[in-house]
Amino acid sequence: MIDYKSERVMYYKVLVGLLLLTAVTFGLPYIFEAGADLPAQMFIAVIKAWLILMFYMHLKGEKLISVMGIFSLMIVLVFFIIVLVVDVANFQFKDESHITAPQHTTGVTKHVTVPVKH
Amino acid sequence: MAHEYIPEISTDRDGTEHVVQGWQDDFYGGKLGFWLFMFTEVLMFGAMFLVLTYYKMLHPADFVAASASLNRFLGGTNTVILLVSALTMGLSLLKMRAGDVKGAKLMIWATIILALMFLSIKAVEWTAEYNHGVFLGLDALQSGNPHSKPFGEILFFGMYFTMTGIHGFHIIIGIGLMVWLLKRINAGKVSPEHHILHWNIALYWDIVHLIWVFVFPYFYMIGAASGGTGGH
Numbered sequence: 001m002i003d004y005k006s007e008r009v010m011y012y013k014v015l016v017g018l019l020l021l022t023a024v025t026f027g028l029p030y031i032f033e034a035g036a037d038l039p040a041q042m043f044i045a046v047i048k049a050w051l052i053l054m055f056y057m058h059l060k061g062e063k064l065i066s067v068m069g070i071f072s073l074m075i076v077l078v079f080f081i082i083v084l085v086v087d088v089a090n091f092q093f094k095d096e097s098h099i100t101a102p103q104h105t106t107g108v109t110k111h112v113t114v115p116v117k118h
Numbered sequence: 119m120a121h122e123y124i125p126e127i128s129t130d131r132d133g134t135e136h137v138v139q140g141w142q143d144d145f146y147g148g149k150l151g152f153w154l155f156m157f158t159e160v161l162m163f164g165a166m167f168l169v170l171t172y173y174k175m176l177h178p179a180d181f182v183a184a185s186a187s188l189n190r191f192l193g194g195t196n197t198v199i200l201l202v203s204a205l206t207m208g209l210s211l212l213k214m215r216a217g218d219v220k221g222a223k224l225m226i227w228a229t230i231i232l233a234l235m236f237l238s239i240k241a242v243e244w245t246a247e248y249n250h251g252v253f254l255g256l257d258a259l260q261s262g263n264p265h266s267k268p269f270g271e272i273l274f275f276g277m278y279f280t281m282t283g284i285h286g287f288h289i290i291i292g293i294g295l296m297v298w299l300l301k302r303i304n305a306g307k308v309s310p311e312h313h314i315l316h317w318n319i320a321l322y323w324d325i326v327h328l329i330w331v332f333v334f335p336y337f338y339m340i341g342a343a344s345g346g347t348g349g350h
Contacts, residue, residue: 004216008209015205022197025335026190029342037343038174041335048331056208057324065153072157076164083168088175100176101261101269 014055021048148314149321156325163329166281170336173273180270185341187252188278192243193338196236197330203232204327211320214303217310223303226296229323233293240286244279254279278337285333288326295319 021044028037028044054060059069091100126138174181210225244253251258252275257265259272266272299319302308308315 002212002215004212007212011205011208011212015201018201019198022194022201025339026194026342029339033343038336038340041339042332045332045335049328052204052324052328052331056204056327057321065150068153068157072160076161080168080171084171084175088172091176099173099273 010055014051017051018048021051143312145314145317149317152318152321156321159325159329163281163284163332166277166284167332167336170277170281173270173277174340177268177270177273180268181274182341182344183268184271184274184278185337185339186344188338188341189243189246190338190342192239193334196239197334199232199236199239200327200330203229203236204324206232207320207323211313211316214308214310214313214316219303219310222316223300226300226303230293230296233289233296237286237289240282281333282337285326285329288329292319292323292326295322 025041025044028040031037032040053069059066127135128138129135206225206228210222210229213219213225214222247253248256251265252267253259254276257263258267259275260266261269261272267275296319299308299316302315
């Protein structure tokens with residue numbers, strides 16, 4: 001049988017925690033410059049996610065599922081680092097890319113003369 | 119009326135009867151299977167966040183400018199609504215496990231109402247953006263014409279409408295699942311003794327909330343420090 005009262009109190013405590021962290025999310029732009037607060041915002045989001053996973057999604061005490069989750073996240077993290085850091089630092093396809101502004105060529109128009117065949 | 123499990127009986131060639139192993143009561147198996155499904159959701163949204171981060175690294179200034187034009191008041195209100203809905207869904211499961219079926223149903227209805235409020239606010243937000251010419255397919259988000267937004271902003275809004283749209287689609291599916299859950303409870307198929315369906319739908323609602331926890335700061339807050347208009 002579950003302990004209804006203590007579990008209900010836990011739900012409300014987590015709600016208060018999540019609301020406070022949401023308030024911090026709104027406060028961060030006053031501390032950091034525009035665009036510089038993203039790492040801090042993501043850190044707050046990770047704490048919120050941890051609260052949701054552990055208490056609302058009942059992962060506390062679930063060893064197998066937790067290990068599966070952490071393992072999957074580690075793999076994704078490694079790909080994040082490889083793809084973002086290495087690839088963006090060496091981005092070399094601007095001329096043919098759809099994720100950078102189109103490269104407009106201006107000026108000379110080439111006229112090609114085709115020899116007439118007899 | 120509680121759901122009653124009737125075992126299947128098979129007979130071997132000697133005429134001896136055996137009870138066929140039933141998995142209807144395999145609570146942990148049902149939960150583990152649903153977690154595997156949720157990992158596919160994380161993979162899908164994870165890939166979109168990867169793309170979003172890549173675009174942001176290529177066009178940081180455009181991303182900040184585009185984010186500043188989103189309505190943080192409506193986005194923040196939706197964040198709080200989803201927070202409270204996660205609580206009501208959690209309480210519904212708690213009440214079901216404690217044997218309070220009526221209370222559980224009330225909490226599911228509360229969650230449905232909150233989900234509808236979320237969708238209504240999202241509709242207001244998208245309508246305002248559409249009326250200001252910012253929507254998929256409109257001139258502002260097509261490169262190469264006089265009304266085009268800067269290229270990075272086009273990418274930002276493309277991802278914004280895609281990700282919040284897919285998230286909204288998940289909310290609609292969630293409402294459908296909760297209505298189905300209410301029907302199953304009324305039919306006696308979900309009860310305090312057999313509540314795996316309720317458990318998994320609560321998990322689904324939590325993953326929908328979890329995704330919004332990352333979507334909200336990524337889209338709405340990165341441009342907040344630049345002042346911005348606070349919405350279209």
